[in-house]
Amino acid sequence: MSNNIEAKVVVITGASSGLGEATAWLFWAQGASVVLGARRADRLQSLAKELNSGGGKAFAVTTDVTQCDQVKRLVDKAVQTFGRIDVMINNAGLMPQSPLERFKIDEWDRMIDVNIKGALYGIAAALPYMKEQKAGHIINVSSVAGHKVGPGFAVYAATKFAVRALSEGVRQEVKPYNIRTTVISPGAVATELLNSITEPDVAETVRKRVEEIALPADSFARLSRLRSASPMRWT
Numbered sequence: 001m002s003n004n005i006e007a008k009v010v011v012i013t014g015a016s017s018g019l020g021e022a023t024a025w026l027f028w029a030q031g032a033s034v035v036l037g038a039r040r041a042d043r044l045q046s047l048a049k050e051l052n053s054g055g056g057k058a059f060a061v062t063t064d065v066t067q068c069d070q071v072k073r074l075v076d077k078a079v080q081t082f083g084r085i086d087v088m089i090n091n092a093g094l095m096p097q098s099p100l101e102r103f104k105i106d107e108w109d110r111m112i113d114v115n116i117k118g119a120l121y122g123i124a125a126a127l128p129y130m131k132e133q134k135a136g137h138i139i140n141v142s143s144v145a146g147h148k149v150g151p152g153f154a155v156y157a158a159t160k161f162a163v164r165a166l167s168e169g170v171r172q173e174v175k176p177y178n179i180r181t182t183v184i185s186p187g188a189v190a191t192e193l194l195n196s197i198t199e200p201d202v203a204e205t206v207r208k209r210v211e212e213i214a215l216p217a218d219s220f221a222r223l224s225r226l227r228s229a230s231p232m233r234w235t
Contacts, residue, residue, distance in 0.1 A: 006031035009082040011075055013065050013122055014092030016043040019141065019186070023089060028056045035078040035085075037063035037071070038092070057082075065092045065118030066110075068125075075125035088126035089139045090119040090163075097152045108155045115159035116166075123170055130179045137180040140167045144185055160185075 010027045014020040016038035024034045028051050036058060038044045044060040051058035059081065061074045078085050094114045096107040119140050130136025145153050146160030164183055171181040 008032045008086040009035065009078055009084055010087040010089065011035045011037065011078050011085055011122075011126065012089045012091055013037045013063065013071070013074070013118065015060075016040045016047065020089070020091045021047060023091070024051065024058070027087075028054070028058060032087075033057040033082050035074065035081070036060040037065070037074040039064050065090075065121060066113040068117075068121045071118070071121040072125045075122075075129070079129055084133060085126055085129050085136065087137045087139065088122055088130075089141070090122040091139075091141045092118045093141060093143075095156050097156060099152055100154055111155055111159050115156070116162045119163050119166060123166065127170075127174070127179075130174070131177045134178045136177075137182065138167075138170060138174075139182045139184060140164075142167070142183050142185040146185055 005027060008027075010032045012020050012024055012027075012034060015024050015034075015036035017040075020036075020038065024036055024047060028034050034051065034056070036044050036048055037060075039062065041060075041062040044062060048058045048060040059077075061077050063070045063074045065071055075085060075088070092114055094111050096104065096111065098104050098107070123138060123140075126136065126138060130138075140163050142163040143156075143160040145157040146164050149157040164185075167181055167183040174181065
């Protein structure tokens with residue numbers, strides 16, 4: 001497969017750690033310009049500095065994906081700096097888990113804001129540029145939980161089912177503009193996502209289960225790279 005990533009402009013949310021960071025490194029290694037968005041400014045700037053010290057093209061924009069104007073600023077800066085946006089990876093996500101009977105309403109709201117609205121804001125920011133270019137690729141990160149619901153996963157799973165629905169809607173709407181769409185549904189991956197579980201008993205149970213089967217974060221990065229490099233339409 002030829003390297004169709006070289007010289008592409010890739011915007012990644014949730015880029016300060018885990019799947020987003022691993023993806024940034026892999027796309028950078030393939031010659032892409034990477035634009036990094038996340039809330040943790042210090043870690044984000046440190047990553048951009050490391051990438052640039054290796055001769056790459058990267059910059060960071062502190063971004064809270066629950067704020068539409070901040071996601072738009074992230075994408076606008078990418079286009080202003082590099083002239084286009086080729087790939088939008090809506091990766092930012094949270095996974096606090098607990099039985100519904102514990103009424104963790106603040107956590108429900110936060111998951112909805114980050115996991116659903118964050119992806120929707122990313123689509124809204126990137127789509128006008130991609131339509132004008134008549135080219136682009138939107139990658140949305142769902143989860144195995146977006147296909148199968150388990151106890152304690154109800155709200156998280158609902159957000160990831162929603163990501164799949166949004167992705168299918170985008171897929172149908174962008175056909176005339178040569179824009180590709182992909183949904184990636186990772187299973188257990190070794191990231192900081194488990195740190196968002198605030199219920200100690202749930203966190204311990206999930207951590208033990210995940211540690212036995214978790215894949216490294218760069219496995220997701222490699223899949224993202226294959227989807228973006230392929231001349232085929234992946235959905």
